[in-house]
Amino acid sequence: MNQHDLDVLDEIQRRVLWLATRIVDAANHDRDTGDGVKVGGHQASSASLVTAMTALWIAHLDAADRVAVKPHASPVFHAIQYLLGNLDRSYLTRLRARGGLQSYPSRTKDPDEVDFSTGSVGLGAAAPLFAAATRRYVDAHFGPRPRSRFIALIGDAELDEGNIWEAVADPATTGLGDVMWLVDFNRQSLDRVVPGVRINQWRGQFEAAGWHVVEVKYGRRLAAAYARPGGDALRDWIDAMPNEQYQSLFGLAGPALRKQFLDGAPEAVAAFIADIPDDELGPLVTDLGGHDLAALLDAYAQCDAVTDRPSVVFAYTVKGWGLPIAGNPRNHSALLTTEQVDALRAAHGLTAQTEWDRLDPATAAGIRAGERREALSRVPRERALGVAVPETTRVRANKPISTQEVFGRVLVDLARDPQVGRYLVTTAPDVATSTNLAGFINKTGVFAPTAQRSWNEDRMLRWTESPAGQHIELGISEMNLFLLLGQLGLAWDLSGQPLLPVGTVYDPFVLRGLDAFLYGTYSGSRFVVAGTPSGITLAPEGGAHQSTITASVGLELPGVTFVEPAYAVTLDWLLCDALGQIAAGSPPPATAAPTEDGAYYFRLSTRPLDQAPFEAARARLGDAVLRRQVVAGAYRLVDAHQAYPHLADAPVVQLAASGAVLPEVLTAAAELAEEGIAAHVVDITSLDRLYRAWQRTLRQGVRTATVPSVPGALRSAFDDRAPVVTVHDAASHAMAWLGSALGVPAVPLGVDEFGQSGSVAELYELHDLLPGSIVNAALAALTLRR
16 A cells, blocks of 8 residues: 555544544533433543554455444444444434444444444454354355455453453364454553553464464554664563553653653663654654554455464554543543543644534545445345244154253254255254254254264264254353354344354353353344253252253343243244244234244253143144244143133132143142132243233333233233232242232242252252142132232
């Protein structure tokens, strides 16, 4: 790139710096929120990436490339999008305002096109890595897409996050030559100037994982100085200088800077800089490569040339570059004063009337911006898969069977479907066989970029690894599981190919990957995850492996539908429905069954259940009615008035339960019948759907000042206004709200302490889940009614 082009880029980056700074300033000083709460922003953290981001968008990226932007650099991203003509001017004064620019880049909430949501540090860095792994899978199965480079811009403090290194080390992410991470190596964190520079440690960790490492440490002025006689002494001193001392130079000028710089330096350094004027010394010794456009573009080109492994660029930068708070130890959340902003505006040749203007389209900079807008424009992507997932696989269960086993069978049956099968992709963190994916793996194989020889023959599990495989095996990292699921669920956008992603994990360890789970759903990803086995029903395994709060987590996660079926056919219907919703791309028009746009969390068990009670309900209600109720969230498994006609005038209680505890609930209902009490049994297949239906009616009533109605899903399952006992192999509060929803007394039974080893019966006794306790709870509920 010639000097003229670099001058044009420099002009653009100066305007980006100004706009990014002013966007934050306007949010804090021009807008009155009326609540006294600080709006905030990160002018210094934005400034450190201005050069790197200008070089990317204005000189390096192609339309197919995908970039995750460091959370605190979101104002820079929006400034660039505005200069490219992709963002309306009105948004520039609406950072962190309702309906405006988000605090951190968001795929689903920002008005301009964001590739990866960022905010929870570490996740935005890893997401492009798993997006590249997804692209590798898509290319192998559906033909090569136009090349995309998957880039992450991350702060150096993000390298303290453990999930970064889990992602780097996972075998599923090796050999991804289209990945580049750029580390904003400003050597400051939120609280302080970092005492030690850990570049050697981090370089070693990346290289040990097979990454290509590039350092962009010095700018052109320093490089030229090093090339002069005696320049080695200057370089050695800057390399050896404590980070705190080096960072302190940015707040100094003139003789004070020279004195601070030479504190502890060898005589050769003092001699070398003796003839450099004071006003030139500061710009020279603080000339870092992360603010040198040519050096960065050269680094990007080096990474492009390495196609057999990921690359990482350490770009040495100044936090607060170009601002009066540059290098200040407390500049992370610092805001420029109004006077400082006024001075900066004038220094950039702008006025209050021109400060928000785009680049003049008649100038070289304006022409360049227009060219880049055209070069980076994208065509819309199709979210829908274009195939119909069957409503059922007609799974058969003639003997007691667990939902975990049924889950595996349904996946195998779907894999045989000529329309659906090729789009299924499964993944697990080294628990594929123990979560019943073995049948699917035997059918489809394990994905590997190249065919691998199998050295062991296993008649039960054919672990054939090849580019045709449809299972992606991960190391033991639940964070990686959810990060990969999140990117597989966004393949329609990032790789131009909708998929049907399914993951499995031990249910207690959903909590280990919760941050990444939330990240995926916040980003709008759609996938199915099965947590199995679950609860204290996993009796001998002990408290460390017994999940108790995961049902509550599933219920409360936005963008997630929590499902906990007990019987084979209900699981079949619900899993086919979930995959059908994902394949549709967006929720269909209003139907009798509720719909949602997000991920699906199935909580499953290894306890075999007798299927006869469900078949009896099926004969009573018929498939059409029963399936609609199952998908809506609940159905009446036992109608006491039909099962026990002689109890037509008896007291009524309703026993509501999910999953593995239903045998105990059914036994309790029979015992209550012997005592002259009519106990309906309700199988709750999705607490989530029931809760959302109830909340919709409540909010409608609140917003319209009308009496809320009981939603149909609750009304069809609980048509008697009778006390309710909730029974759940999970924290009791997850179902406790049903009493309020139905307007009746409620007694919730569940697991509110850590479990321990034992048999199912022993643990159910400890936590009041045996039939006798359920009967007593029902009697108590009837007493509460009075």
